Amino acid sequence: MKNNQMILKIGSQGDQVKWLQRQIKTLDDGWFGIMTEKAVKEFQAENDLKSDGIVGPQTYAKLGIRSEDPNWICLHVTATPENANHVNADWVKRYHMEILGWSRPGYHFVIERDGTLVELWEADLSDGLQSHETTFGIGGWRDSAAINICLVGGLDSLGRIKDTRTPEQRATLEKLVKKIHKETPKAKLVGHNQFWNKACPCFSVPKWAESIGFDQANIETQDPFGYAKTYNA
Ligand SMILES: [Zn+2]
Numbered sequence: 001m002k003n004n005q006m007i008l009k010i011g012s013q014g015d016q017v018k019w020l021q022r023q024i025k026t027l028d029d030g031w032f033g034i035m036t037e038k039a040v041k042e043f044q045a046e047n048d049l050k051s052d053g054i055v056g057p058q059t060y061a062k063l064g065i066r067s068e069d070p071n072w073i074c075l076h077v078t079a080t081p082e083n084a085n086h087v088n089a090d091w092v093k094r095y096h097m098e099i100l101g102w103s104r105p106g107y108h109f110v111i112e113r114d115g116t117l118v119e120l121w122e123a124d125l126s127d128g129l130q131s132h133e134t135t136f137g138i139g140g141w142r143d144s145a146a147i148n149i150c151l152v153g154g155l156d157s158l159g160r161i162k163d164t165r166t167p168e169q170r171a172t173l174e175k176l177v178k179k180i181h182k183e184t185p186k187a188k189l190v191g192h193n194q195f196w197n198k199a200c201p202c203f204s205v206p207k208w209a210e211s212i213g214f215d216q217a218n219i220e221t222q223d224p225f226g227y228a229k230t231y232n233a
Helices: 013-024 034-047 057-063 089-099 141-145 167-183 205-211
Strands: 070-076 107-110 117-119 146-151 188-191
Touching: 013 034, 034 057, 057 141, 070 167, 089 107, 089 141, 107 167, 146 167, 188 205
Parallel strands: 070 146, 070 188, 107 146
Antiparallel strands: 107 117
Protein backbone atom coordinates (compact mmCIF):
# COMPACT_ATOMS: atom_id res chain seq x y z
CA MET A 1 0.00 0.00 0.00
CA LYS A 2 1.58 3.20 -1.15
CA ASN A 3 -0.53 5.82 0.49
CA ASN A 4 0.97 7.18 3.64
CA GLN A 5 -1.29 5.78 6.34
CA MET A 6 -0.92 8.42 8.96
CA ILE A 7 -3.72 8.18 11.53
CA LEU A 8 -6.11 11.07 10.91
CA LYS A 9 -8.43 12.53 13.51
CA ILE A 10 -9.73 15.81 14.90
CA GLY A 11 -6.91 18.36 14.75
CA SER A 12 -5.02 16.67 11.88
CA GLN A 13 -4.17 18.93 8.99
CA GLY A 14 -2.40 19.03 5.66
CA ASP A 15 -2.46 17.34 2.29
CA GLN A 16 -3.32 13.94 3.70
CA VAL A 17 -6.46 15.42 5.25
CA LYS A 18 -7.32 17.05 1.92
CA TRP A 19 -7.02 13.68 0.25
CA LEU A 20 -9.32 12.16 2.89
CA GLN A 21 -11.84 14.97 2.48
CA ARG A 22 -12.00 14.40 -1.26
CA GLN A 23 -12.58 10.68 -0.73
CA ILE A 24 -15.48 11.30 1.65
CA LYS A 25 -16.84 14.20 -0.41
CA THR A 26 -16.55 16.97 2.10
CA LEU A 27 -14.91 20.38 1.82
CA ASP A 28 -11.22 19.75 1.17
CA ASP A 29 -9.70 22.55 3.23
CA GLY A 30 -7.04 20.32 4.76
CA TRP A 31 -8.34 20.80 8.29
CA PHE A 32 -9.84 17.86 10.16
CA GLY A 33 -12.54 19.56 12.21
CA ILE A 34 -16.03 18.67 13.37
CA MET A 35 -17.45 18.61 9.83
CA THR A 36 -14.82 16.20 8.65
CA GLU A 37 -15.25 14.03 11.71
CA LYS A 38 -18.97 13.84 11.07
CA ALA A 39 -18.37 12.84 7.45
CA VAL A 40 -15.86 10.20 8.55
CA LYS A 41 -18.32 8.78 11.09
CA GLU A 42 -21.00 8.56 8.42
CA PHE A 43 -18.59 6.88 6.04
CA GLN A 44 -17.59 4.40 8.74
CA ALA A 45 -21.22 3.62 9.61
CA GLU A 46 -22.05 3.05 5.95
CA ASN A 47 -19.13 0.66 5.67
CA ASP A 48 -19.83 -1.37 8.83
CA LEU A 49 -16.82 0.05 10.64
CA LYS A 50 -16.62 1.27 14.20
CA SER A 51 -17.92 4.82 13.89
CA ASP A 52 -15.26 6.61 15.95
CA GLY A 53 -14.29 9.36 13.51
CA ILE A 54 -10.66 8.23 13.54
CA VAL A 55 -9.10 7.21 10.24
CA GLY A 56 -6.87 4.18 10.86
CA PRO A 57 -5.98 1.08 8.81
CA GLN A 58 -9.53 -0.29 8.54
CA THR A 59 -10.98 2.99 7.38
CA TYR A 60 -8.10 3.47 4.94
CA ALA A 61 -8.81 0.03 3.51
CA LYS A 62 -12.40 1.03 2.80
CA LEU A 63 -11.41 4.40 1.43
CA GLY A 64 -9.10 2.78 -1.06
CA ILE A 65 -5.80 4.36 -1.91
CA ARG A 66 -6.61 5.93 -5.20
CA SER A 67 -5.82 9.60 -5.31
CA GLU A 68 -6.83 12.03 -8.01
CA ASP A 69 -5.07 12.45 -11.30
CA PRO A 70 -3.00 15.61 -11.45
CA ASN A 71 -4.49 18.64 -13.19
CA TRP A 72 -1.22 20.07 -14.41
CA ILE A 73 2.27 19.43 -15.66
CA CYS A 74 3.90 22.68 -14.60
CA LEU A 75 7.18 23.96 -16.05
CA HIS A 76 9.79 26.04 -14.24
CA VAL A 77 13.33 27.35 -14.46
CA THR A 78 15.90 27.61 -11.67
CA ALA A 79 16.57 31.32 -12.43
CA THR A 80 20.25 30.60 -12.88
CA PRO A 81 22.51 32.89 -14.98
CA GLU A 82 23.93 31.41 -18.16
CA ASN A 83 27.49 31.56 -16.90
CA ALA A 84 26.73 29.81 -13.59
CA ASN A 85 27.76 26.21 -14.03
CA HIS A 86 27.51 25.04 -10.46
CA VAL A 87 23.73 24.63 -10.50
CA ASN A 88 22.55 21.13 -11.28
CA ALA A 89 19.79 18.83 -10.04
CA ASP A 90 21.66 17.90 -6.90
CA TRP A 91 22.20 21.57 -6.06
CA VAL A 92 18.46 22.23 -6.43
CA LYS A 93 17.52 19.35 -4.18
CA ARG A 94 20.06 20.32 -1.51
CA TYR A 95 19.00 23.96 -1.67
CA HIS A 96 15.37 23.09 -1.07
CA MET A 97 15.87 20.46 1.60
CA GLU A 98 19.05 21.55 3.41
CA ILE A 99 18.90 25.34 3.10
CA LEU A 100 15.18 26.04 2.91
CA GLY A 101 14.44 23.05 5.13
CA TRP A 102 11.61 21.68 3.02
CA SER A 103 10.58 18.09 3.62
CA ARG A 104 10.85 17.40 -0.11
CA PRO A 105 12.15 19.17 -3.19
CA GLY A 106 10.23 21.75 -5.18
CA TYR A 107 10.23 19.69 -8.36
CA HIS A 108 9.70 16.14 -9.47
CA PHE A 109 12.22 16.52 -12.27
CA VAL A 110 15.16 18.74 -13.10
CA ILE A 111 16.61 18.97 -16.60
CA GLU A 112 20.24 20.10 -16.62
CA ARG A 113 21.75 22.22 -19.39
CA ASP A 114 23.18 19.21 -21.21
CA GLY A 115 19.73 17.62 -21.30
CA THR A 116 20.33 15.23 -18.42
CA LEU A 117 17.07 14.33 -16.72
CA VAL A 118 17.15 13.81 -12.96
CA GLU A 119 14.16 12.65 -10.96
CA LEU A 120 14.16 14.39 -7.58
CA TRP A 121 10.88 13.09 -6.21
CA GLU A 122 9.05 9.98 -7.29
CA ALA A 123 5.39 10.02 -8.29
CA ASP A 124 3.73 6.85 -9.54
CA LEU A 125 0.81 8.21 -11.54
CA SER A 126 -0.84 4.84 -12.16
CA ASP A 127 -2.86 5.42 -8.99
CA GLY A 128 -3.16 9.18 -9.21
CA LEU A 129 -0.96 11.73 -7.48
CA GLN A 130 -0.79 10.76 -3.81
CA SER A 131 -0.26 13.46 -1.22
CA HIS A 132 3.20 12.15 -0.32
CA GLU A 133 4.16 12.30 -4.00
CA THR A 134 3.62 16.02 -4.43
CA THR A 135 6.31 18.72 -4.60
CA PHE A 136 6.41 22.45 -3.85
CA GLY A 137 7.16 24.10 -7.20
CA ILE A 138 4.13 26.33 -7.73
CA GLY A 139 3.33 27.42 -4.19
CA GLY A 140 -0.11 26.95 -2.67
CA TRP A 141 -2.79 24.34 -3.19
CA ARG A 142 -2.06 23.76 -6.87
CA ASP A 143 0.99 21.71 -5.94
CA SER A 144 -1.35 19.03 -4.64
CA ALA A 145 -2.46 18.56 -8.24
CA ALA A 146 0.72 19.11 -10.23
CA ILE A 147 3.83 17.44 -11.56
CA ASN A 148 6.60 20.04 -11.42
CA ILE A 149 9.45 20.04 -13.93
CA CYS A 150 12.34 22.50 -13.74
CA LEU A 151 14.97 23.43 -16.29
CA VAL A 152 18.31 24.76 -15.15
CA GLY A 153 18.63 28.30 -16.53
CA GLY A 154 16.29 31.22 -17.17
CA LEU A 155 18.68 34.19 -16.93
CA ASP A 156 21.42 35.68 -19.09
CA SER A 157 24.88 36.18 -17.64
CA LEU A 158 23.83 39.56 -16.20
CA GLY A 159 20.83 38.05 -14.43
CA ARG A 160 18.20 39.26 -16.87
CA ILE A 161 15.26 37.09 -17.90
CA LYS A 162 16.10 34.96 -20.91
CA ASP A 163 14.90 31.78 -22.51
CA THR A 164 18.13 29.81 -22.12
CA ARG A 165 16.85 26.38 -23.10
CA THR A 166 19.50 24.39 -24.91
CA PRO A 167 18.50 22.08 -27.79
CA GLU A 168 19.28 19.17 -25.45
CA GLN A 169 16.97 20.53 -22.75
CA ARG A 170 14.19 21.07 -25.26
CA ALA A 171 14.52 17.51 -26.52
CA THR A 172 14.53 16.01 -23.02
CA LEU A 173 11.61 18.18 -21.94
CA GLU A 174 9.52 17.20 -24.95
CA LYS A 175 10.16 13.52 -24.35
CA LEU A 176 9.37 13.85 -20.66
CA VAL A 177 6.11 15.75 -20.98
CA LYS A 178 4.90 13.34 -23.66
CA LYS A 179 5.70 10.41 -21.39
CA ILE A 180 3.87 12.00 -18.45
CA HIS A 181 0.95 12.84 -20.73
CA LYS A 182 0.58 9.13 -21.53
CA GLU A 183 0.54 8.30 -17.82
CA THR A 184 -1.99 10.98 -16.93
CA PRO A 185 -3.84 12.02 -20.10
CA LYS A 186 -6.01 14.70 -18.52
CA ALA A 187 -3.26 16.87 -17.07
CA LYS A 188 -2.64 20.20 -18.80
CA LEU A 189 0.74 21.69 -19.59
CA VAL A 190 1.21 25.05 -17.91
CA GLY A 191 3.94 27.52 -17.01
CA HIS A 192 4.49 28.79 -13.49
CA ASN A 193 3.90 32.31 -14.84
CA GLN A 194 0.31 31.38 -15.71
CA PHE A 195 -0.47 31.13 -12.00
CA TRP A 196 1.76 33.77 -10.45
CA ASN A 197 3.12 37.11 -11.58
CA LYS A 198 6.66 35.92 -12.23
CA ALA A 199 8.72 35.21 -15.33
CA CYS A 200 9.34 31.52 -14.62
CA PRO A 201 9.83 29.53 -16.89
CA CYS A 202 10.80 32.46 -19.20
CA PHE A 203 9.04 31.07 -22.26
CA SER A 204 5.44 30.58 -23.35
CA VAL A 205 4.38 27.10 -22.34
CA PRO A 206 1.11 27.20 -24.34
CA LYS A 207 2.91 28.24 -27.53
CA TRP A 208 5.60 25.65 -27.01
CA ALA A 209 3.06 22.94 -26.17
CA GLU A 210 1.26 23.63 -29.42
CA SER A 211 4.53 23.52 -31.35
CA ILE A 212 5.24 19.99 -30.12
CA GLY A 213 1.76 18.80 -31.01
CA PHE A 214 -0.04 18.91 -27.69
CA ASP A 215 -3.80 18.88 -27.95
CA GLN A 216 -5.60 22.11 -27.01
CA ALA A 217 -7.41 20.12 -24.32
CA ASN A 218 -4.04 19.48 -22.69
CA ILE A 219 -2.81 23.05 -22.71
CA GLU A 220 -3.72 25.38 -19.85
CA THR A 221 -4.96 28.66 -21.33
CA GLN A 222 -5.31 30.88 -18.26
CA ASP A 223 -2.77 33.67 -18.48
CA PRO A 224 -3.79 36.47 -16.11
CA PHE A 225 -0.41 38.22 -16.27
CA GLY A 226 0.06 37.90 -20.04
CA TYR A 227 3.42 36.12 -20.02
CA ALA A 228 2.21 33.23 -22.14
CA LYS A 229 0.96 35.72 -24.71
CA THR A 230 4.16 37.77 -24.88
CA TYR A 231 6.90 35.19 -24.49
CA ASN A 232 8.07 33.00 -27.35
CA ALA A 233 7.64 29.27 -27.74
ZN1 LIG B 1 8.69 28.29 -11.15
